[in-house]
Amino acid sequence: MSSIDEVVANLRLITYVDENVEAYLHDETPKDVAPKPNKNVVVVKPSSVEEVSKIVSYANEYGIPIVVRGGGTGLSGGAVPIKPSIVISMERLNRILEVDTKNLTITCEAGVTLRELIEAAEKVGLSFPPHPGDESATVGGMISTNAGGVRAVKYGVMRNYVLGLEVVLPNGEILKLGGKVIKNVSGYNLMHLIIGSEGTLCIVTKAIIRILPKSKKNYTLVIPFESENDAIESVSRILSILTPLAIEYIEVDAIKYGEKVTGKKWVSKDGKAHLMLIIEAKDEDELIEIAEKIEKACENPLNIFVASSIKEQRDLLEIRSMFYEGLKDEIIDIMDVSIPTANIPEYLRRCNKIAKNLGLKIVTYGHAGDGNVHQHPLKCEDGKEKYEKFKREAFKIAKELGGFITGEHGVGFVKKNNLAEFLSQSELELMKGIKKLFDPNGIMNPGKVIDA
Numbered sequence: 203m204s205s206i207d208e209v210v211a212n213l214r215l216i217t218y219v220d221e222n223v224e225a226y227l228h229d230e231t232p233k234d235v236a237p238k239p240n241k242n243v244v245v246v247k248p249s250s251v252e253e254v255s256k257i258v259s260y261a262n263e264y265g266i267p268i269v270v271r272g273g274g275t276g277l278s279g280g281a282v283p284i285k286p287s288i289v290i291s292m293e294r295l296n297r298i299l300e301v302d303t304k305n306l307t308i309t310c311e312a313g314v315t316l317r318e319l320i321e322a323a324e325k326v327g328l329s330f331p332p333h334p335g336d337e338s339a340t341v342g343g344m345i346s347t348n349a350g351g352v353r354a355v356k357y358g359v360m361r362n363y364v365l366g367l368e369v370v371l372p373n374g375e376i377l378k379l380g381g382k383v384i385k386n387v388s389g390y391n392l393m394h395l396i397i398g399s400e401g402t403l404c405i406v407t408k409a410i411i412r413i414l415p416k417s418k419k420n421y422t423l424v425i426p427f428e429s430e431n432d433a434i435e436s437v438s439r440i441l442s443i444l445t446p447l448a449i450e451y452i453e454v455d456a457i458k459y460g461e462k463v464t465g466k467k468w469v470s471k472d473g474k475a476h477l478m479l480i481i482e483a484k485d486e487d488e489l490i491e492i493a494e495k496i497e498k499a500c501e502n503p504l505n506i507f508v509a510s511s512i513k514e515q516r517d518l519l520e521i522r523s524m525f526y527e528g529l530k531d532e533i534i535d536i537m538d539v540s541i542p543t544a545n546i547p548e549y550l551r552r553c554n555k556i557a558k559n560l561g562l563k564i565v566t567y568g569h570a571g572d573g574n575v576h577q578h579p580l581k582c583e584d585g586k587e588k589y590e591k592f593k594r595e596a597f598k599i600a601k602e603l604g605g606f607i608t609g610e611h612g613v614g615f616v617k618k619n620n621l622a623e624f625l626s627q628s629e630l631e632l633m634k635g636i637k638k639l640f641d642p643n644g645i646m647n648p649g650k651v652i653d654a
């Protein structure tokens with residue numbers, strides 16, 4: 203019996219083993235930068251924390267790498283196995299365990315999808331505001347990448363909604379952290395250390411998630427600008443008068459990609475860049491008042507379109523959320539830098555000049571309201587070499603302007619080699635120490651984020 207057969211036989215005694223491994227070898231990372239998957243994997247689908255614990259204990263005993271997989275919507279190659287591994291798919295750990303309308307929490311298993319979480323909150327008249335673009339992302343995946351999305355400018359990121367966790371440590375121990383409380387300073391906060399750790403420290407099996415009352419009525423505005431610079435300069439000016447639910451920066455070149463996928467039409471193609479805002483207002487009078495203020499704050503807006511009907515708003519959001527789907531086969535990478543909002547104009551001006559000199563076309567959009575911009579270099583002749591040069595310079599500029607390598611997609615595999623450029627030696631050493639302490643045998647998602 204070969205060793206993989208032995209592993210399969212032993213894991214079958216613990217849980218369900220899926221022989222269809224192909225579906226678990228990729229995530230949504232652009233192909234040009236995605237890691238090459240190792241096909242020597244066993245895919246398991248536990249349905250209880252006890253099963254997860256037994257799988258992990260077994261893997262730890264034999265030094266077999268573990269890769270946890272949520273919805274596989276990640277954009278940094280985090281869920282892709284690059285060594286012979288046990289892939290733990292969380293899809294059967296998908297139960298909503300409790301909706302507590304008094305403490306405003308949902309307790310659920312890690313494989314619950316974003317869509318299911320939103321539906322569970324809405325069923326009781328409440329809401330879960332964070333919205334990373336793809337609703338098949340799971341609670342465990344969103345926690346492990348500290349996901350953001352368009353509403354982060356007003357409502358924060360995943361971290362702001364996690365009150366408690368159940369995790370399985372690499373030695374199989376089950377640990378409960380936090381609870382249904384907003385405040386907790388009882389020692390070092392291990393729960394927040396685990397949030398964003400991308401499956402390199404432990405496995406999230408359950409979470410207590412904070413939910414909120416529904417916001418007022420929402421309206422979507424689209425504001426075209428003659429130049430990219432006017433659009434992006436307007437972001438800080440708008441933020442100084444109000445905090446919308448979202449401020450998205452969208453270069454006009456990006457729009458056709460969303461239209462292609464959805465078959466729907468954006469309101470205008472005027473100018474070079476648009477801002478898309480989602481604002482709250484109690485009625486149309488308040489909406490007009492706010493829209494006028496926003497128009498005044500903007501730098502040379504060409505127009506202001508207000509989508510007030512649910513259908514108009516849904517169409518715009520749908521087109522926006524499909525930019526990546528439309529672009530993904532034409533791009534080399536999706537960048538994810540996070541920059542202080544007021545410095546984005548300088549960052550983009552300098553980056554665009556470098557791209558032009560290299561003959562590289564970049565399509566940019568992103569969550570400008572929270573400083574997170576996604577630049578998409580398009581494939582072209584010698585594109586990969588040009589992009590490597592571009593990326594090196596762009597990261598230098600980002601660092602100089604007080605920014606970071608990733609705002610929401612995580613380091614995963616794709617950004618691992620650039621992480622050290624953004625961190626001090628002391629930070630790196632502390633991170634390596636933490637990794638060793640949690641995972642002394644290095645079985646958790648090896649080759650991702652940081653090597654101990």
Ligand SMILES: Cc1cc2nc3c(=O)[nH]c(=O)nc-3n(C[C@H](O)[C@H](O)[C@H](O)COP(=O)(O)OP(=O)(O)OC[C@H]3O[C@@H](n4cnc5c(N)ncnc54)[C@H](O)[C@@H]3O)c2cc1C
Nearest residue numbers: 272273274275276280334335340342343344350401406610
């Ligand atoms: C069209 C599109 C739009 C997107 N828009 C956004 C956006 O606006 N904002 C944003 O933040 N992201 C966005 N993303 C990226 C992605 O949706 C998020 O990173 C999401 O949080 C990943 O969740 P997942 O369940 O798919 O995780 P996966 O891709 O399965 O895994 C991601 C990482 O988390 C680890 N992991 C997963 N589950 C667990 C667990 N239970 N325990 C421990 N580790 C685990 C994996 O090992 C991996 O390292 C987008 C992706 C797509 C395809």
